[in-house]
Amino acid sequence: MKVTQEKCGCCCGTNEMELLLCVKEMIAQYKGKEGSLIQALHTAQKIYGHLPLEVQRVVAEELEVPLATVSGVVTFYSFFSTQPQGEHTIRVCLGTACYVRGGKRIVDKLREILNVNVGDTTEDRKFTFEIARCIGACGLAPAMTIDGEVYKQVNPDKLETILARYYQEEQGVDGNDN
Ligand code: FES
Structure with missing residues (x-):
């Protein structure tokens, strides 16, 4: 599936697997930095276009925070979306x-x-x-x-x-x- 949302500008591919790898790479910079979850999610959304469960899982694993915490933040803030967004x-x-x-x-x-x-x-x-x-x-x-x-x-x-x-x-x- 091709993701049409705004891309991060890095060398990401366009298929889901490549984008997930890109998310993983790009958010590694936030690992161990307190209070960086929202920023990491912004980065992930910019790359992937939205934040479905598989992306949330990558963020949770990479930052070593519980998936429930990541999901809680995603659902709390209206600027995060779990659904693909239109142009x-x-x-x-x-x-x-x-x-x-x-x-x-x-x-x-x-x-x-x-x-x-x-x-x-x-x-x-x-x-x-x-x-x-x-x-x-x-x-x-x-x-x-x-x-x-x-x-x-x-x-x-x-x-x-x-x-x-x-x-x-x-x-x-x-x-x-x-
Ligand atoms: S109620 Fe204020 S703009 Fe609609």
Whole structure:
């Protein structure tokens, strides 16, 4: 399986075995350093793209910490993911202001368009679909972000147009008319 997430920039290969070896090599530098687990996990995620159990196991063995500790950290912090991530991350806000002003309709519409549930990645690995809790745009709710870019007063009927830009980008078409 080819892992599409951002790579570490070293000489890693692209198959799982090569990436696991690369993870092992790169995190060896953290061995014996107190408080370095989070940094090691960041490095591992950068290399492998996400942190499934086999990667967590490599980190645990290499740093000589219990697997349960590694798994606990991975599940605690939202910036770690155990699932493969899409090229773009959509986060729909379901904080109070956005929820009241129709955030749920955005979620439902995206589920329909992307054909995935919250927390999942589309089959083409283009989008990962997540929920956020207030992104600081309450005055212009409902809001969502794509790769950190904030979309305000989102109209569910415009979602397909918004997402189309990300496919057009890939084809070298500038579809941004914000
Ligand atoms: S509640 Fe959605 S931006 Fe604050």
